[in-house]
Amino acid sequence: MDIQFHGANCVTFSVAGVRVVVDDNLTELGVKPVLKAGDVALFTGPHAGVKVEAKLVVDGPGEFEVAEVSIQGIPARAHVDEEGQRAATMYKVTAKDMSVLVLGHIYPEMSDNQLERIGMVDVLVTPVGGNGYTLDPVGALSVIKKIEPKLVIPTHYADKALQYPVPQQSLEDALNGLAMEPQQTTVKLRLKPTELPVDGMQLVVIEKS
DSSP states (O other), X not given: OEEEEOSTTOEEEEETTEEEEEOOOGGGGTSOOOOOTTXXXXXXXXXXXXXXXXXXXXOSSEEEEETTEEEEEEEEOBTTOOTTOXXXXXXXXXXXXXXXXXXXXXXXXXXXXXXXXXXXXXXXXXXXXXXXXXXXXXXXXXXXHHHOOSEEEEESOOOTTSOOSSOOOOHHHHHXXXXXXXXXXXXXXXXXXXXXXXXXXXXXXXXXX
């Protein structure tokens, strides 16, 4: 599985001949989109729509299969939701004996039912920019401890190229808040099940491509 980061909360997973694009809201932030015809598009929250012929567009809970890729959308309270609302969707993407969970802009408290549905996760993709808009390092760390992934990938932090509606913390400040040192910094993360950490948890920074 190849994982790339495109800014904000937008990540892509390429596996088994399928490219899954999560939260390509980049046009709304002032930059070019990355979604292409034939991609699978996942959205964790509200979006402006898709202007290409995507293979599949998912913007809510459910279970989906594309080739050898399994996608599970799990409802969640959005960071700005009132108690009892579930306007966000977390996605668990599973393929080639690996699983990735993308949180999106969720509220950090998670129920036992949500954690049971998430189950074991190899890689966790979490926003860290905070400032009332999304998870801050404290909220992200709370979720990380509950899910206990093998790898953590931070997203949605300060970026001069993006016109965020709310200023975001820098990656450096966010990592200080997480108290986690990056084990690796790369432009594209290539993962095999046999290369995942056996003991402990690692944080990987994927540079924007």
